[in-house]
Amino acid sequence: MAPVRQPEETRMKILETALDLFHRGTFKGTSVNQIVDQAGITKGALFHHFKGKNELGYAVVDELLLGHVNEAWVEPLSTSVDPLSDLMAIINGFREEMEECAEVVECGCPLNNLSQEMSALDDEFRLRLLKLYNIWEEAIEKALRAGIDAGNVKADVDPLVMSKTLVALLEGCIGMIKVNRTMEHMMIIGAGIRTVLDSMKP
Amino acid sequence: MAPVRQPEETRMKILETALDLFHRGTFKGTSVNQIVDQAGITKGALFHHFKGKNELGYAVVDELLLGHVNEAWVEPLSTSVDPLSDLMAIINGFREEMEECAEVVECGCPLNNLSQEMSALDDEFRLRLLKLYNIWEEAIEKALRAGIDAGNVKADVDPLVMSKTLVALLEGCIGMIKVNRTMEHMMIIGAGIRTVLDSMKP
């Protein structure tokens, strides 16, 4: 028989609920009461697992968002030698996800949302979020280098510059889609990303 | 002798204070008490000039932010026939501004901040902000068309696609600078923007 109390599952449920609410709304705009209600637990449980609301936010970044970055970008690119095609494939995957589920369209990228909201207000948040961006950028940078070596990317492309530029472009695009909320706009933005990637082809 | 009461100036002071606080922090994270204190007025005055906090936010968008977009982008580009150079000049102007004043570096773009925070939560905000983005994009689109006609931009560039892509890229870059907060990162991002603009040269 399973034990009545499963602290690890409780903790994970709190984290996931928090991410969901931070994603749909904002960190500051989400109350701990909301998190507690939606997670079906109590305030005692939340403050037992996390020192405070900020610490909960840090854990969401360090654990959940890091996992998403690794899953969506680092792993798929880790063995890439044709990064321009592989990046486009990942982006097309997101587009298909968006076509099915309105949440990503309406709520944008949780990493970007948290960054834009919190980096000016809390340095602990900023540095943790920056770490994730560096991991994301380095995955692209490494793939671009491999692409150059394999002759699939123009030799004069600067992998450091373009990895950071591509991340900025992607976050910007997701943000614009969030404001526009139309399929048409998504297709236009997709064409723009493709144009930028194509400009790096040999 | 000047009259004791100057309702238009009071109203403008409220708007400017609100924008400053929304820019440094967030809309939801800024209380009307803060606005009232910093503006040196009272709650009565604020709620006399604006129906509520949301209406104040709408007015900030419709009046102040629209002015900034026109001043920084629409007017400088209105007569451009060499948009790639003129865009780079505007962006370099921002960079110089950033080197002097840390506020833009740390707080990002007020239009982007408000958009990312509020578009998922309030459709009135979203549509007003979207209007500003359309004005910004159309200014770039028109300049790109003029650039193609003048032979300063490659003929196969799609002005609609690239205007939206450039706006997304710029907002993404400002967002990344906000998270990084280093001069070094700013230079790298600047090089990336230049690369994208250069790829449109004939």
Add this chain to the structure above:
DNA sequence: GACTACATACCAACTGGTCGGTTTTTCTTT
């Protein structure tokens, strides 16, 4: 018996917003 994992009642501080009152400005009437 000790410790972890919760539950619940509670708290001071703050939230956006209201309301009655006062002062200043403007409009109307003579």
Add this chain to the structure above:
DNA sequence: AAAGAAAAACCGACCAGTTGGTATGTAGTC
């Protein structure tokens, strides 16, 4: 031009509801 009425501009105490967080108690686990 003077007087009076109406409206606009502003003040500040007050409100109900919510905020993040705590203190105390209790039940399950090792």
